[in-house]
Amino acid sequence: MQLQTMLRFRTGWAEAEGPEHEVVLSTRVRLARNLRAPFPANASPTGLKRVLESVFGAARAVGLKDAAYFKLSDLDKTDLSFLVERHLISPALAERPGHRGVIVGDKESLVVMVNEEDHLRQAALLPGLRLREAHASIDRLDDGLSASLDFAFRDDLGYLTACPTNLGTGMRASCLVHLPALAMTGVVGKLVEGLTRAGLIARGLYGEGTRVIGDFFQISNATGFGRTEGEILAALDRSIVAIVAREKDARASLSAGTAKMRLEDSVHRALGLLGAARLLSFEEGQQHLSLLRLGLAMGWKLPADIALVNELTLTTQPAHLDLLAQKELGGLDRDALRAALVRRRLKTS
Amino acid sequence: MICQSCGQREASVLVQTVTQNQVAKAALCSSCASEFQPEAAFDALMEALSGLSPRARAQHGRCPTCRTSFADFRASGRFGCPDCYEQFQSQLEDLLPRVHAGAYRHRGKTPGRR
Numbered sequence: 169m170q171l172q173t174m175l176r177f178r179t180g181w182a183e184a185e186g187p188e189h190e191v192v193l194s195t196r197v198r199l200a201r202n203l204r205a206p207f208p209a210n211a212s213p214t215g216l217k218r219v220l221e222s223v224f225g226a227a228r229a230v231g232l233k234d235a236a237y238f239k240l241s242d243l244d245k246t247d248l249s250f251l252v253e254r255h256l257i258s259p260a261l262a263e264r265p266g267h268r269g270v271i272v273g274d275k276e277s278l279v280v281m282v283n284e285e286d287h288l289r290q291a292a293l294l295p296g297l298r299l300r301e302a303h304a305s306i307d308r309l310d311d312g313l314s315a316s317l318d319f320a321f322r323d324d325l326g327y328l329t330a331c332p333t334n335l336g337t338g339m340r341a342s343c344l345v346h347l348p349a350l351a352m353t354g355v356v357g358k359l360v361e362g363l364t365r366a367g368l369i370a371r372g373l374y375g376e377g378t379r380v381i382g383d384f385f386q387i388s389n390a391t392g393f394g395r396t397e398g399e400i401l402a403a404l405d406r407s408i409v410a411i412v413a414r415e416k417d418a419r420a421s422l423s424a425g426t427a428k429m430r431l432e433d434s435v436h437r438a439l440g441l442l443g444a445a446r447l448l449s450f451e452e453g454q455q456h457l458s459l460l461r462l463g464l465a466m467g468w469k470l471p472a473d474i475a476l477v478n479e480l481t482l483t484t485q486p487a488h489l490d491l492l493a494q495k496e497l498g499g500l501d502r503d504a505l506r507a508a509l510v511r512r513r514l515k516t517s
Numbered sequence: 518m519i520c521q522s523c524g525q526r527e528a529s530v531l532v533q534t535v536t537q538n539q540v541a542k543a544a545l546c547s548s549c550a551s552e553f554q555p556e557a558a559f560d561a562l563m564e565a566l567s568g569l570s571p572r573a574r575a576q577h578g579r580c581p582t583c584r585t586s587f588a589d590f591r592a593s594g595r596f597g598c599p600d601c602y603e604q605f606q607s608q609l610e611d612l613l614p615r616v617h618a619g620a621y622r623h624r625g626k627t628p629g630r631r
Contacts, residue, residue, distance in 0.1 A: 206583045333559050
């Protein structure tokens with residue numbers, strides 16, 4: 169365990185700022201790129217090592233000088249889980265650390281995974297709804313890296329990727345949205361189905377292919393071929409703006425008449441439980457933090473703020489707690505530490 | 518809560534699947550959840566691959582660079598190296614529009630240094 173110091177760093181994308189941050193926690197734009205060499209799943213250890221060294225060297229040369237460079241084989245299981253929980257590497261990368269790496273920029277706002285499914289997965293992360301800004305940021309890094317790395321590219325097919333579904337721009341743009349009111353009013357399932365039909369993907373906060381925990385959804389474009397980056401971003405932006413409007417409507421309907429009494433009761437019960445529990449499971453913590461976040465986003469006077477809830481949503485995950493304790497905790501000890509951390513942070517906020 | 522798939526690690530994800538109005542929920546650890554990828558585009562690719570005509574499936578030959586065969590690609594949905602796109606060009610002409618909503622040509626960024 170060597171990443172304890174990262175616990176003290178603020179995670180830029182989890183700050184409560186940026187347009188529509190009451191609903192849109194963060195924006196992420198990633199670009200998949202490959203060198204002209206076998207893709208990672210098909211590469212020899214020597215080939216992987218060469219790619220890792222080339223990418224680290226190129227990144228150091230182009231403005232990622234102050235970033236942290238991690239070779240994943242130097243990290244233990246808890247460190248790798250921590251990076252997954254922090255959204256800095258994928259679970260798939262953590263499973264195969266040999267000759268894999270990650271570069272983490274200042275405030276965790278830029279990240280480059282090396283030798284995941286593709287040689288490079290570069291991403292920019294910002295708080296709030298800021299698709300164009302995030303894209304501009306990662307596009308600059310991409311330009312810098314392409315000055316010294318020869319990316320596999322064809323005029324007709326675009327950037328070549330291990331899976332043809334990522335072909336073309338190699339871009340996956342996404343927003344992490346908090347939709348508790350749509351979940352409570354029972355329409356979130358239909359919304360997700362509608363998004364899928366519209367060529368978007370909706371999935372849960374923690375990892376690939378998952379849905380719904382703490383009412384967070386990641387909404388992204390399904391493919392990036394045949395359209396320009398600007399067109400993809402504009403279409404996604406329109407969808408996110410529409411989702412934000414629907415969530416706000418649902419919040420308004422929940423804050424009127426008897427619905428308001430029920431919601432106030434739920435939010436204050438959540439606050440009471442978070443402030444008093446001695447054992448708090450991950451799932452229970454996320455559910456109650458989601459309710460508290462909803463109350464705060466509606467402007468109710470509560471003894472916390474959205475930034476704190478965002479922070480606790482991250483720091484109460486299992487590997488974060490293990491790093492804090494500097495040992496691998498058993499389930500009950502972890503639940504006790506989670507409860508103590510939440511109580512302490514709510515008290516001092 | 519312990520992961521309902523591996524029964525070993527702590528669950529950190531609640532996966533919900535909706536199939537024909539039947540909702541199923543499972544608590545999974547991040548590792549097991551990573552293997553659960555109901556992604557529309559990838560599903561469309563695998564469906565398109567399984568629906569190829571016998572003639573197209575029988576395309577022989579391996580990528581001269583990485584030795585990946587079309588059967589390898591059909592099984593995994595992944596190519597072995599960038600040169601596979603040359604080797605399997607004819608099959609891709611059929612597959613790409615089906616996976617990418619009718620698109621057949623890149624219209625986005627071109628690297629500056631070319």
